[in-house]
Amino acid sequence: xxxxxxxxxxxxxxxxxxDAGSFHEWLPPQARITSPHLAQLGVPSSFDDGVAIGRGRxxxxxxxxxxxxxxxxxxxVGEVHGAKLVGLLRRAQRERPRAVLLLAESGGVRLHEAxxxxxxxxxxxxxxxxxxxxxxxxLVLIGGANGCFGGMGLVARCADRVIISDVGRLAxxxxxxxxxxxxxxxxxxxxxxxxxxxxxxxxxxxxxxADALVDDDVAAFRQASLDWLHRPRPxxxxxxxxxxxxxxxxxxxxxxxxxxxxxxxxxxxxxxxSVPDLxxxxxxxxxxxxxxxx
Amino acid sequence: xxxxxxxxxxxGPDHGLQAEGALITGTAIFDGQPMAVIGTIDHAPIxxxxxxxxxxxxLDLMAQHPGRPLLLLVDTQGQQLRRHDELLGINRAxxxxxxxxxQARRRGHRVIALVYDQALSGGxxxxxxMADACYALPAAEIRVMRLPAMARVTKIAEERLQALSxxxxxxxxxxxxxxxxxxxxxxxxxxxxxxxxxxxxxxxxEDQRAALGAERAGRxxxxxxxxxxxxxA
Amino acid sequence: xxxxxxxxQWQLAGQQPAGDFAPVLVGVVGSGNLEVMLEPLPGxxxxxxxxxxxxxxxxxxxxxxxxxxxxxxxxxxxxxxxxMGATPAVVSLRLDQAVAEWRSRQP
Numbered sequence: 254x255x256x257x258x259x260x261x262x263x264x265x266x267x268x269x270x271x272d273a274g275s276f277h278e279w280l281p282p283q284a285r286i287t288s289p290h291l292a293q294l295g296v297p298s299s300f301d302d303g304v305a306i307g308r309g310r311x312x313x314x315x316x317x318x319x320x321x322x323x324x325x326x327x328x329x330v331g332e333v334h335g336a337k338l339v340g341l342l343r344r345a346q347r348e349r350p351r352a353v354l355l356l357a358e359s360g361g362v363r364l365h366e367a368x369x370x371x372x373x374x375x376x377x378x379x380x381x382x383x384x385x386x387x388x389x390x391x392l393v394l395i396g397g398a399n400g401c402f403g404g405m406g407l408v409a410r411c412a413d414r415v416i417i418s419d420v421g422r423l424a425x426x427x428x429x430x431x432x433x434x435x436x437x438x439x440x441x442x443x444x445x446x447x448x449x450x451x452x453x454x455x456x457x458x459x460x461x462x463a464d465a466l467v468d469d470d471v472a473a474f475r476q477a478s479l480d481w482l483h484r485p486r487p488x489x490x491x492x493x494x495x496x497x498x499x500x501x502x503x504x505x506x507x508x509x510x511x512x513x514x515x516x517x518x519x520x521x522x523x524x525x526x527s528v529p530d531l532x533x534x535x536x537x538x539x540x541x542x543x544x545x546x547x
Numbered sequence: 548x549x550x551x552x553x554x555x556x557x558x559g560p561d562h563g564l565q566a567e568g569a570l571i572t573g574t575a576i577f578d579g580q581p582m583a584v585i586g587t588i589d590h591a592p593i594x595x596x597x598x599x600x601x602x603x604x605x606l607d608l609m610a611q612h613p614g615r616p617l618l619l620l621v622d623t624q625g626q627q628l629r630r631h632d633e634l635l636g637i638n639r640a641x642x643x644x645x646x647x648x649x650q651a652r653r654r655g656h657r658v659i660a661l662v663y664d665q666a667l668s669g670g671x672x673x674x675x676x677m678a679d680a681c682y683a684l685p686a687a688e689i690r691v692m693r694l695p696a697m698a699r700v701t702k703i704a705e706e707r708l709q710a711l712s713x714x715x716x717x718x719x720x721x722x723x724x725x726x727x728x729x730x731x732x733x734x735x736x737x738x739x740x741x742x743x744x745x746x747x748x749x750x751x752x753e754d755q756r757a758a759l760g761a762e763r764a765g766r767x768x769x770x771x772x773x774x775x776x777x778x779x780a
Numbered sequence: 781x782x783x784x785x786x787x788x789q790w791q792l793a794g795q796q797p798a799g800d801f802a803p804v805l806v807g808v809v810g811s812g813n814l815e816v817m818l819e820p821l822p823g824x825x826x827x828x829x830x831x832x833x834x835x836x837x838x839x840x841x842x843x844x845x846x847x848x849x850x851x852x853x854x855x856x857x858x859x860x861x862x863x864m865g866a867t868p869a870v871v872s873l874r875l876d877q878a879v880a881e882w883r884s885r886q887p
Contacts, residue, residue, distance in 0.1 A: 262808055279779035282817055283803040290717050292785050294703055297831050297862040299809040324810035336769040340776025364701055366717045367691035369766055372730035375676035379754045382649045407672055410642030425638040426628050434628040451634050462636045496643050504595055511631050
């Protein structure tokens with residue numbers, strides 16, 4: 254039976270993704286570790302500050318998990334929210350689970366506590382790098398309605414692997430922000446098709462920004478997580494040089510190109526016009542060959 | 548402060564740094580030792596191209612001069628707000644830059660950052676906030692968003708935000724707030740060369756910013772929450 | 781207009797204390813929505829605590845909470861609510877959902 258990942262809450266995702274009943278939460282709602290900053294701005298706090306963290310099992314293997322609740326403050330990272338993520342990553346460095354799964358759904362820094370959120374995101378980034386250097390892979394799963402933007406879009410690409418659904422979105426600035434800054438001619442945020450082919454899961458997969466493209470189905474996310482659990486991305490100098498070559502080459506190929514269909518064509522995607530209509534399974538083989546990753 | 552004025556104050560008039568577009572790079576001599584400098588100027592927006600140019604400079608440093616200290620000079624209005632950059636995956640380019648800076652630290656390069664003019668949101672995450680420690684000039688401006696814009700987005704009256712920002716550093720723009728929260732290690736005032744010398748000796752190699760924020764009472768929750776997660780049954 | 785939150789609390793007498801149970805959480809704090817948590821409480825009371833961003837609706841909350849208690853008559857339970865302007869219908873729905881979730885876990 255198909256359980257829509259995007260329609261689930263953060264907690265429902267964890268319950269369905271992990272082995273049944275295996276999720277053990279740290280700083281659970283009844284501990285009331287909430288934001289001390291929201292009340293003065295007239296915003297109710299949430300008992301978990303919008304992120305559930307803990308340990309669980311994935312096909313019997315020990316994993317640490319965090320799931321952001323996109324419905325609360327757009328999944329925005331505040332002081333407590335960020336600290337829970339940092340704590341989880343540091344604990345993983347100490348206890349060395351098989352991997353850390355980050356179920357990201359976030360607009361980035363929570364504006365109501367923006368400074369704390371920005372510093373918090375940078376602490377998450379450093380903790381991710383520390384953990385990877387210690388040999389514990391970090392997987393980021395993206396498939397919530399709010400996408401993965403801003404600082405969390407950066408965090409996603411600091412991780413080892415990204416798994417995204419065709420309804421997931423991964424980018425930096427939201428279309429509304431770009432439209433507000435440079436006008437509707439630059440980015441029409443109401444043009445859904447344009448938004449999707451610029452930031453959506455299929456585009457991210459075709460470019461190799463996501464390692465796996467899955468249907469909007471919790472079981473598909475679970476399977477992809479298992480597929481990638483044992484495949485960390487190297488982070489030594491050679492790997493960084495390879496990444497640089499890839500990004501520089503892509504930038505060269507995309508010179509003067511503002512639309513995804515044109516970019517797909519230039520990158521050698523067969524029949525780029527058909528991409529938006531294709532099922533996930535039909536789209537996967539269209540990805541141009543990427544440099545081999547171990 | 549103009550970057551050239553800053554470079555002169557730190558390294559003397561023959562500082563050897565050059566600007567090419569929005570990027571400054573070069574090797575300065577500090578206390579008789581070579582020091583790599585990479586930075587941006589004129590409140591540069593960080594797009595894919597500028598992120599990659601900075602990453603290239605960090606990669607070259609690691610390959611050609613292992614262990615040489617690196618000074619990152621920060622002046623950015625934030626990430627480039629263009630569809631072209633989003634299409635290309637600006638978040639990946641910036642994460643790559645962050646990974647390069649992180650790798651430099653990991654390989655033993657001392658990495659010091661200085662916000663000498665402006666540091667905004669995304670553009671700041673990939674460089675200054677990835678250093679061993681990030682410092683700022685007292686006149687620098689650091690923020691995610693100005694209060695009027697924040698008032699529009701959050702639908703909270705600007706006067707209210709203004710009033711609250713007097714007592715809580717958590718959201719209002721300002722370099723002092725970032726110091727109080729531990730995001731900025733300290734301010735460089737007066738003798739800038741002495742401040743750099745001090746930073747090279749004392750900047751922490753581990754991320755201690757949450758503890759610093761608690762100690763300075765600007766960010767009281769982060770450190771205890773991290774500890775609670777580490778201790779949770 | 782003051783933008784602070786409004787806090788409310790009710791202490792309602794119940795009959796048969798629920799005893800110990802794992803806390804139950806339903807809903808999320810989003811626009812027009814709320815989260816509801818049920819926890820064990822010593823004694824036989826049902827305590828309801830609400831934090832809401834929508835100020836000035838105390839009489840409506842009185843009615844919703846009284847109706848909730850009439851229908852479920854919880855005892856030895858603390859009900860905690862974080863609300864972001866949900867309608868009374870949505871509040872009642874979430875409260876019922878929390879109780880249903882709790883009952884489904886009873887042996």
